[in-house]
Amino acid sequence: MHTIVDLNSPTAPAQLVSACEELGFFKLTNHTISLNLMENLEDEAVKFFSLPLWKKDAAGAAPSVTAAAGLATWATSALNEYITAVKKLACELLELMAEGLGLRPRNALSKLLMDEESDLILRLNHYPPCPVSRESSSGGVTGFGEHTDPQVISILRSNNTWGLQVLPRDGRWVPVPPDQSSFFVNVGDSLQMLPALTDSPQVLTNGRFKSVKHRVLTNSLQSRVSMIFFGGPPLKERVAPLPHLMEEGEESLYREFTWCEYKATAYASKLVDNRLELFEKR
Numbered sequence: 001m002h003t004i005v006d007l008n009s010p011t012a013p014a015q016l017v018s019a020c021e022e023l024g025f026f027k028l029t030n031h032t033i034s035l036n037l038m039e040n041l042e043d044e045a046v047k048f049f050s051l052p053l054w055k056k057d058a059a060g061a062a063p064s065v066t067a068a069a070g071l072a073t074w075a076t077s078a079l080n081e082y083i084t085a086v087k088k089l090a091c092e093l094l095e096l097m098a099e100g101l102g103l104r105p106r107n108a109l110s111k112l113l114m115d116e117e118s119d120l121i122l123r124l125n126h127y128p129p130c131p132v133s134r135e136s137s138s139g140g141v142t143g144f145g146e147h148t149d150p151q152v153i154s155i156l157r158s159n160n161t162w163g164l165q166v167l168p169r170d171g172r173w174v175p176v177p178p179d180q181s182s183f184f185v186n187v188g189d190s191l192q193m194l195p196a197l198t199d200s201p202q203v204l205t206n207g208r209f210k211s212v213k214h215r216v217l218t219n220s221l222q223s224r225v226s227m228i229f230f231g232g233p234p235l236k237e238r239v240a241p242l243p244h245l246m247e248e249g250e251e252s253l254y255r256e257f258t259w260c261e262y263k264a265t266a267y268a269s270k271l272v273d274n275r276l277e278l279f280e281k282r
C-alpha cells in the first residue's frame with residue numbers, strides 16, 4: 001500500500017524521499033487547502049461536464065471557458081486561487097524532498113516550478129458511471145489508460161469515488177482508496193530524471209525517484225471527478241538521460257532533449273508507449 005505523509009510531521013522530508021523511491025506515489029494529509037474551495041470547484045466542473053458537447057467545444061475555444069460555458073463568474077477566480085495554492089504546495093513538497101535528499105540549495109527542485117516560464121497545467125477529469133463495469137470480468141472498464149505523468153510532480157484531488165489504481169514494481173495493480181480531503185501525489189518522468197535537472201551528482205548516490213504507472217477504472221454506480229495539477233519545468237529546460245540506465249563511466253544511450261521535446265513526444269504517443277526509446281541515440 002502507498003505511504004501516507006503528514007505534511008506537518010517533522011519526519012516528512014525522509015518520508016517523502018522513501019515514498020518517492022519505493023512507489024513514486026503517496027497520499028498527503030494535513031495540507032491547508034480548503035475542502036470548501038475544492039468542493040465548489042468540483043460542483044462547477046460537474047456543471048461544465050453536463051453541458052452538451054457543442055457547448056463544451058465552443059467554450060474550449062473561447063478566451064474565457066467559464067464565461068462561455070455560462071458557469072459562475074466566481075469560478076475563474078476560484079480556479080486561480082486553487083492553482084496558486086496547489087503550486088505553492090507543490091513547491092513546498094519539492095523543497096521538503098530536496099531537504100530529505102540533502103540537496104543544496106533547498107530550492108534546487110522547486111525552482112523549476114517557480115520559474116515564471118514553468119509549464120503548469122490543471123486538468124479536470126470526469127468519469128460518468130459505467131454500468132458495464134459490473135459485468136466485466138477484468139473488474140472494470142478503463143476510464144484513463146495506464147501511463148506515467150511526464151511532468152515533475154502531479155497533485156491529484158478527487159471526489160470520494162473509487163477508480164484510481166497504481167502499479168508497484170511487482171506488477172499488480174493496487175486500487176487507491178479515495179479520500180476527498182487529502183491529496184495524492186505522484187512523481188513524474190521529469191523528476192525521475194532529476195539528476196540532470198539539478199546538475200547535482202550527489203543525488204545519484206542518494207537514490208532515485210520513480211515515476212509511477214497509474215490508471216483509472218470507471219465505477220459502475222458513481223461518477224468520479226478529479227482535478228490534477230501538473231507541475232512542469234520551463235519548456236526550454238534541459239531534461240537528460242535516466243541515470244539508472246547507465247553504468248558508471250558509461251556513455252549515455254540517450255541524446256539530450258528539452259522538456260518541450262519530451263512533452264510533445266509524450267502527448268503525441270500512446271499512453272503506454274515507452275517514450276524514452278524515441279530519444280535513444282541511433
Ligand SMILES: O=C(O)CCC(=O)C(=O)O
Nearest residue numbers: 123125144164216226228
Ligand atoms: O483522474 C484521475 O484520477 C487520474 C487521471 C490521471 O492520471 C491524469 O490525468 O494524468
Ligand SMILES: [Fe+2]
Nearest residue numbers: 147148149214
Ligand atoms: Fe496521470
